[in-house]
Amino acid sequence: MTIETLLDQESLGQVRISRDGRWIVVERRAAWSSAATYRFGLMTPHLLSGLEIHTPAGAPVRRLEDPGHASGYLSGPFSPGGDRMLVFRLQETSWRLGVMTLATGQVRWLPLTPEFTGLGRTVAWRSETQLVAIARPDDDLPLVFRLGGQTEARKTALWRTFAAGHAPSAVLIPSGAARDSRTRSGPARLILFDLQDGEERVLARGDLFDLEVSPDGGAVAALLNAEDLQADGETPVTVGTPSRRRRLLLVDLDRGGAEEPLPDQDFLSHLLSWSPDSRRLLAFARDAGGDWADGHFWTLDRRGRAEAVALGTDRPWLDEEIGKIQIARGGWSAARPVVQVRTVNGERVWLRSGPTPTVSPVRTPRETLIEIDGRTWIERPDGLHPLPSQAEPRVVAGRLWDRERAADGGSRQGWNPDGVQRGQRVLMDPGGCLSAPAAPQVRTCLSPLAADESLVAVSPTRTYLIAQTRSAGGSVSLRLHAADAVRRLATVNTAFDNVAWGEIVPVRHPGPDGQTLTSWLLMPPGTPSGARPPVAVVLYPGTDYPAAPAWMRPGGERLHINPQVLAAAGYAVLVPSLPRRTGPGPGLENIADRIQAIVDAAGERVDAGRVGLIGHSYGGYAALLATSQSDRFRAVIAAAGYADLSRTYALPPHFLVSPDDGVPINALAGWAETGQGGIGASLVGRPQTYVDNSPLYLAERIRTPALLIEGDLDPVGADVLFGALYRLDREAAFLTYAGEGHVFVSPANLRDLHARILDWLDRYVRPTDVVDAGLPASSPDLQNSPDQ
Numbered sequence: 036m037t038i039e040t041l042l043d044q045e046s047l048g049q050v051r052i053s054r055d056g057r058w059i060v061v062e063r064r065a066a067w068s069s070a071a072t073y074r075f076g077l078m079t080p081h082l083l084s085g086l087e088i089h090t091p092a093g094a095p096v097r098r099l100e101d102p103g104h105a106s107g108y109l110s111g112p113f114s115p116g117g118d119r120m121l122v123f124r125l126q127e128t129s130w131r132l133g134v135m136t137l138a139t140g141q142v143r144w145l146p147l148t149p150e151f152t153g154l155g156r157t158v159a160w161r162s163e164t165q166l167v168a169i170a171r172p173d174d175d176l177p178l179v180f181r182l183g184g185q186t187e188a189r190k191t192a193l194w195r196t197f198a199a200g201h202a203p204s205a206v207l208i209p210s211g212a213a214r215d216s217r218t219r220s221g222p223a224r225l226i227l228f229d230l231q232d233g234e235e236r237v238l239a240r241g242d243l244f245d246l247e248v249s250p251d252g253g254a255v256a257a258l259l260n261a262e263d264l265q266a267d268g269e270t271p272v273t274v275g276t277p278s279r280r281r282r283l284l285l286v287d288l289d290r291g292g293a294e295e296p297l298p299d300q301d302f303l304s305h306l307l308s309w310s311p312d313s314r315r316l317l318a319f320a321r322d323a324g325g326d327w328a329d330g331h332f333w334t335l336d337r338r339g340r341a342e343a344v345a346l347g348t349d350r351p352w353l354d355e356e357i358g359k360i361q362i363a364r365g366g367w368s369a370a371r372p373v374v375q376v377r378t379v380n381g382e383r384v385w386l387r388s389g390p391t392p393t394v395s396p397v398r399t400p401r402e403t404l405i406e407i408d409g410r411t412w413i414e415r416p417d418g419l420h421p422l423p424s425q426a427e428p429r430v431v432a433g434r435l436w437d438r439e440r441a442a443d444g445g446s447r448q449g450w451n452p453d454g455v456q457r458g459q460r461v462l463m464d465p466g467g468c469l470s471a472p473a474a475p476q477v478r479t480c481l482s483p484l485a486a487d488e489s490l491v492a493v494s495p496t497r498t499y500l501i502a503q504t505r506s507a508g509g510s511v512s513l514r515l516h517a518a519d520a521v522r523r524l525a526t527v528n529t530a531f532d533n534v535a536w537g538e539i540v541p542v543r544h545p546g547p548d549g550q551t552l553t554s555w556l557l558m559p560p561g562t563p564s565g566a567r568p569p570v571a572v573v574l575y576p577g578t579d580y581p582a583a584p585a586w587m588r589p590g591g592e593r594l595h596i597n598p599q600v601l602a603a604a605g606y607a608v609l610v611p612s613l614p615r616r617t618g619p620g621p622g623l624e625n626i627a628d629r630i631q632a633i634v635d636a637a638g639e640r641v642d643a644g645r646v647g648l649i650g651h652s653y654g655g656y657a658a659l660l661a662t663s664q665s666d667r668f669r670a671v672i673a674a675a676g677y678a679d680l681s682r683t684y685a686l687p688p689h690f691l692v693s694p695d696d697g698v699p700i701n702a703l704a705g706w707a708e709t710g711q712g713g714i715g716a717s718l719v720g721r722p723q724t725y726v727d728n729s730p731l732y733l734a735e736r737i738r739t740p741a742l743l744i745e746g747d748l749d750p751v752g753a754d755v756l757f758g759a760l761y762r763l764d765r766e767a768a769f770l771t772y773a774g775e776g777h778v779f780v781s782p783a784n785l786r787d788l789h790a791r792i793l794d795w796l797d798r799y800v801r802p803t804d805v806v807d808a809g810l811p812a813s814s815p816d817l818q819n820s821p822d823q
């Protein structure tokens with residue numbers, strides 16, 4: 036395995052099947068090293084993407100792609116009839132929406148720059164001839180595409196302003212009473228676009244980010260950001276604590292005019308649920324400045340009338356997504372809202388509101404509501420359960436599968452999907468046969484999946500399905516399974532099948548609470564019997580790996596600090612399971628001992644005296660803490676890990692020059708206060724705890740040779756730690772990459788990064804002589820000093 040092989044890797048993106056089963060559209064991404072620009076950072080796969088149009092019968096494949104990869108093409112929703120599909124085109128200065136005719140592959144590009152779909156639905160078909168969309172000002176790229184490139188452009192412009200001396204080069208970011216005086220970006224438009232005459236009708240304007248069209252196509256609900264919110268100084272914030280209030284608009288697409296039923300409320304994201312008859316919308320909101328726990332479910336009609344859902348003595352049950360984003364769960368049973376609540380006894384139940392309320396217990400955290408022929412069911416991992424719980428009809432065993440691997444509505448669709456649409460999915464029974472949920476007894480059995488295949492999408496016609504498989508060597512294929520045949524649709528990374536991969540070995544050991552855990556050891560390819568290579572520990576605390584992580588196995592797509600590249604250079608790569616211990620606080624006070632115990636458990640296969648630590652992000656932070664606790668490691672490489680936890684309150688470079696994109700202090704501080712950092716309080720509320728848990732203030736104890744790495748768009752304070760180590764005359768180096776963010780993307784930088792990591796390991800870890808001159812002498816009292 037070489038870095039060049041890694042940079043040549045391809046990948047597969049979204050896979051979609053049309054409603055009539057005639058068309059299959061696959062996003063195929065070219066080799067990472069072939070992009071025309073890397074200004075989009077982690078969004079570079081969008082620029083590398085092309086579209087392949089397949090048919091189940093195996094007709095010649097049509098392609099929409101740019102051989103020079105200066106334009107990327109992505110798939111969107113199929114039209115109601117299935118003859119066309121929305122597509123997106125990304126270029127260096129443009130993000131456009133188009134309509135592709137599937138029979139010809141021809142695209143009509145529209146004069147629209149849509150909002151990015153990651154935070155919610157931003158484009159939808161109203162009919163065969165009309166679209167509803169959130170459109171940004173022309174060629175004003177969504178934020179995810181501007182991070183990095185805009186930072187450098189604005190800094191350059193500010194420098195030129197300064198150098199000219201005729202205008203101030205200042206950027207002001209206000210707080211407190213004046214916070215809403217910050218610079219604002221141009222508003223987006225909620226529009227109805229007519230494909231026949233090319234005309235658009237503006238329905239509303241604002242910082243819109245999510246929409247949902249009613250089932251009958253007669254109305255649309257939309258969420259938009261309003262004024263900035265600042266948390267009080269007492270309550271710890273989370274990564275998901277909103278930085279802006281959210282408003283909700285309702286628009287009747289025939290009458291026109293936007294209604295705002297509850298203008299003073301703050302709406303929660305992830306819940307925009309239309310009733311099956313399209314007459315009412317279910318949403319969740321709180322009083323502005325209040326707690327989400329005190330919020331209410333609301334039903335809103337198309338004329339703007341609002342009614343709180345009666346919960347009696349129950350309270351809303353709020354889930355949490357990554358970052359502790361609050362999520363209310365709800366849907367419909369015919370014309371009656373159904374919501375998740377907490378009873379007075381603390382039970383979690385589905386409450387069907389109405390004159391005679393009924394409840395059904397919640398059995399699994401992510402279960403959802405579906406509608407089948409006017410009857411409501413609960414979808415759980417073991418099958419479909421009737422609502423309310425009763426003996427008849429019986430549970431229908433199986434799992435519902437969609438016709439797409441796509442994310443048109445952001446993560447909202449996973450939490451609160453459209454129950455009617457979900458009820459139209461295909462049911463796969465435990466035996467692998469397909470049926471319509473309304474008639475599970477009428478089954479179609481296709482060629483079975485192999486043990487190494489995973490299901491991707493199922494045709495609504497139930498005549499075929501698409502599965503994905505990864506070979507032992509790491510190539511990835513999409514296969515079409517019909518009744519009597521299996522056909523390959525696409526394969527990427529065939530070169531991986533010729534690579535010599537190292538053996539992955541489980542390492543059993545006890546966990547912090549006495550549980551049995553498994554860590555994973557990747558041996559160098561061709562390791563002779565009895566050889567004990569040096570060890571590179573790639574750590575990320577808080578994780579438990581019952582199976583070897585996908586990024587460690589052959590064909591793993593990790594570009595940044597790739598374990599297979601390290602193994603090919605002769606290092607055994609240990610990926611430890613390091614779940615948090617039970618209890619408050621960061622839980623890293625004995626991280627060095629935990630790592631060393633896992634290394635010792637693998638001792639028969641490796642040289643436990645030659646160990647280097649490698650960590651990225653939280654792993655880099657933990658690696659630095661580990662070296663402050665022990666001198667048993669011969670080197671540490673920490674990339675993008677906080678050296679000083681006070682840096683969690685520092686705005687990233689983009690927002691320092693782009694206050695029009697917001698002030699995301701909550702998301703940053705939340706990492707330390709209630710997220711991975713685990714401090715449990717704000718910096719001003721408990722400053723000493725931040726000091727005690729920051730590697731910077733433990734620099735005197737860090738005697739392990741330290742390579743500190745960061746991108747200049749993601750400053751984490753490694754420069755100050757390097758200054759402290761430099762002042763102490765310690766073995767250290769500070770490596771900065773211009774233009775890079777939290778994870779590196781430039782092929783040249785990735786080559787250099789791996790070369791420098793291996794050079795550091797070769798200098799300090801590989802030598803078999805423990806008293807090698809390159810290693811610093813440790814303080815004699817390091818392991819036994821009172822404060823240890």
